[in-house]
Amino acid sequence: MNEGLIPSRYAKALYKYAQEHHVAAPIYEEMKRLDAAFATHTELSKALSNPALSAADKVRVLSSAFGEKPDDYLLRFVQLVIRNRRETFARAIALAYQDIYRRANHIARVTITTAVALDKEVLDRIGDLMKKQTDKTLEFVYEIDPSIIGGFILRVDSMQLDASVNSELKKLRLKLLNSK
Structure with missing residues (x-):
């Protein structure tokens, strides 16, 4: 099964x-x-x-x-x-x-991943911006992952915005390898 x-x-x-x-x-x-x-x-x-x-x-x-x-x-x-x-x-x-x-309850799970801890003010501002974008109730999860080096990764349910330094370095590496 x-x-x-x-x-x-x-x-x-x-x-x-x-x-x-x-x-x-x-x-x-x-x-x-x-x-x-x-x-x-x-x-x-x-x-x-x-x-x-x-x-x-x-x-x-x-x-x-x-x-x-x-x-x-x-x-x-x-x-x-x-x-x-x-x-x-x-x-x-x-x-x-x-x-x-x-x-069933129109809840969107928002996961914010950063390399270092953010102030509560910054997290609250991000939360306010996200609330303006949707009519759903938002459930926030905050993670710290030093491997992303800098920037952030924002996930809303199954969508993801990866603005991490690690991701940009990978893109740059691929671009350099493909330009040979």
Whole structure:
């Protein structure tokens, strides 16, 4: 079965359940926490895919990834995912749920990546400029990545503006190589 289809189906089912029980927003926050846990703890995926780990242990591992004891509705969902042996898709389900929630609530995710930390004033000005460009609610993520050397990378959902020094150096290098 398609690896994108499985997480999508589980995420849609969870979203439908969450809407019916008026808990879509809290689950959205939980799914963001789960994704962050997977991003910071690479051993989490390994533990969930370990066949020697019992289902009960996997439930505990995945539940602890939410940071605090998950609510009953989320705990039941985790148990369902593990009972159906779909625990390796947990992060993909969390990402798919976030996408569904954002689309349904007209939320655009804006990611700003810079080489050094920016002042809050600068970030607020960028936020104000972005808000003027869209009628969607904006969710900002700020990242620092020294490898871009300078400038910035701005991502809004699937669109990207790369004004980093690293990107310009790569373009210049390609231009020089192609001019020979």
